[in-house]
Amino acid sequence: MNMADAPSLSGAFEADTAACGREWAMAASALVRLPAKPQRDVAQAAEATALLANARALRERFLRVHAATLYDRLTDGMTRSLRVDELAYAAAALVPGLVPTRAQVAAESTCAQKDKDGVEVDQGLLLAHVLGMPAAGRHLCHAMLLPRPESAEHLARLRREGTLQLPTAELRREGHAIVLEARNPRFLNAEDETTLDDFEIAVDLAIMDEMTQIAVLRGGTVEHPKYAGRRVFSAGINLTHLYHGAISFLWYIRRDMGPLNKMFRGLATPGLPAEGARAFTREKPWIAAVDAFAIGGGCQILLVMDYVLAARGAYMTLPARKEGIIPGAANLRLPRFCGERIARQLISKGRGLDCDSPEGLMICDEIAAPEAMDETLARLVEELTTSGAVSLVGNRRAMRVGLEPLDLFREYMAVYSREQAICHFSPQLIANLEANWRAAERRA
Numbered sequence: 001m002n003m004a005d006a007p008s009l010s011g012a013f014e015a016d017t018a019a020c021g022r023e024w025a026m027a028a029s030a031l032v033r034l035p036a037k038p039q040r041d042v043a044q045a046a047e048a049t050a051l052l053a054n055a056r057a058l059r060e061r062f063l064r065v066h067a068a069t070l071y072d073r074l075t076d077g078m079t080r081s082l083r084v085d086e087l088a089y090a091a092a093a094l095v096p097g098l099v100p101t102r103a104q105v106a107a108e109s110t111c112a113q114k115d116k117d118g119v120e121v122d123q124g125l126l127l128a129h130v131l132g133m134p135a136a137g138r139h140l141c142h143a144m145l146l147p148r149p150e151s152a153e154h155l156a157r158l159r160r161e162g163t164l165q166l167p168t169a170e171l172r173r174e175g176h177a178i179v180l181e182a183r184n185p186r187f188l189n190a191e192d193e194t195t196l197d198d199f200e201i202a203v204d205l206a207i208m209d210e211m212t213q214i215a216v217l218r219g220g221t222v223e224h225p226k227y228a229g230r231r232v233f234s235a236g237i238n239l240t241h242l243y244h245g246a247i248s249f250l251w252y253i254r255r256d257m258g259p260l261n262k263m264f265r266g267l268a269t270p271g272l273p274a275e276g277a278r279a280f281t282r283e284k285p286w287i288a289a290v291d292a293f294a295i296g297g298g299c300q301i302l303l304v305m306d307y308v309l310a311a312r313g314a315y316m317t318l319p320a321r322k323e324g325i326i327p328g329a330a331n332l333r334l335p336r337f338c339g340e341r342i343a344r345q346l347i348s349k350g351r352g353l354d355c356d357s358p359e360g361l362m363i364c365d366e367i368a369a370p371e372a373m374d375e376t377l378a379r380l381v382e383e384l385t386t387s388g389a390v391s392l393v394g395n396r397r398a399m400r401v402g403l404e405p406l407d408l409f410r411e412y413m414a415v416y417s418r419e420q421a422i423c424h425f426s427p428q429l430i431a432n433l434e435a436n437w438r439a440a441e442r443r444a
Contacts (some may be wrong), residue, residue: 005107006058013069017095020062024097027055037115071136081143082254088123097121113245114430124421131414144257145268151204168195169202170406176385178212183220191297192238200259207267207284213389218289236296243433249424256328275406286391289377290314304331310355311370317352321337322436324429326420334413338362
């Protein structure tokens with residue numbers, strides 16, 4: 001496929017879908033005829049790069065003209081809510097070739113990250129265009145703030161028993177609090193495809209639980225010899241899974257627009273705005289209890305908490321530079337806490353922060369001795385709920401409108417969707433993981 005021969009767009013959705021679809025199909029057929037990425041010689045690699053780039057350029061042109069019509073048709077005039085993964089695969093069916101199908105993504109998911117052609121980058125382009133449109137982007141954000149259908153299925157058991165075990169998360173009531181314990185003990189409570197669904201469902205249920213006034217997020221005990229039997233808050237993204245190709249691009253978007261944004265904004269209600277004077281959300285204040293460390297995604301989570309308790313000796317890092325990816329919404333939120341200069345040092349230079357340092361206390365609210373974490377957490381819950389949580393919720397809503405209105409988040413996620421897709425499939429990511437984490441030596 002040569003861009004010089006690419007079709008002109010007429011502006012008519014059906015005609016342009018058909019014309020572009022033929023070009024994308026020819027490019028896909030040409031790519032399939034080439035050897036798999038690891039077996040390509042220099043000429044074949046250059047040909048594959050050109051095919052992918054030209055097809056992607058045509059997708060950009062198509063989306064600039066038709067993104068609004070596409071979203072309108074996929075959501076029946078914004079009367080139907082689709083999550084980002086549902087949207088991406090519905091778009092693949094409506095406009096063949098625009099974004100990969102489930103089968104195409106599944107085929108690449110069996111490859112190591114370095115051996116993928118990166119078909120999921122086109123999902124990032126689609127989401128960037130949708131989120132870049134105010135009405136459609138707000139509608140998509142709202143869809144991602146709705147409780148998941150699975151959450152309703154578990155709620156009756158939580159109501160009845162006061163506890164719920166999921167494969168990688170546990171919920172339990174402790175006085176006025178509902179405690180969400182994240183568990184991925186083999187990987188120091190890192191986040192990956194095996195944990196995300198459980199985590200989001202647990203966040204939904206923590207907010208929906210009527211018997212408690214406040215939610216607590218804490219890491220469970222881990223297996224690593226250095227920390228065996230100790231609690232760890234989070235090791236961030238599972239870099240071993242990332243290197244071996246087991247983290248999808250949509251994982252990043254689902255995580256930041258799903259559970260993290262739900263902790264920050266609450267659960268949306270069908271048919272009602274999620275922000276503004278007419279908004280209605282169900283939400284709770286959140287406390288994070290940081291044992292040992294909050295690395296990468298763990299540090300990102302602290303930025304949506306209402307109160308952060310950390311153990312003395314715990315630390316925080318955002319090792320985005322050593323990973324080659326964008327640290328979620330930290331670029332948006334971190335400067336509010338510690339200023340732009342320190343934020344740049346954390347993100348671009350790999351600076352770490354001790355939780356009890358002056359800079360660390362810009363993110364953390366209180367430090368406790370490691371052996372006193374349980375007692376301090378119980379005291380905090382009692383202090384914060386003595387007068388009820390109504391004013392806590394009202395104040396967090398009022399503060400959020402000024403600090404990070406939904407449109408600001410939407411615009412950030414539009415940029416993030418495109419840039420993270422490119423980073424996720426960059427050769428530099430692989431080089432960084434091999435150089436900084438010895439990822440090739442680790443078992444998935």
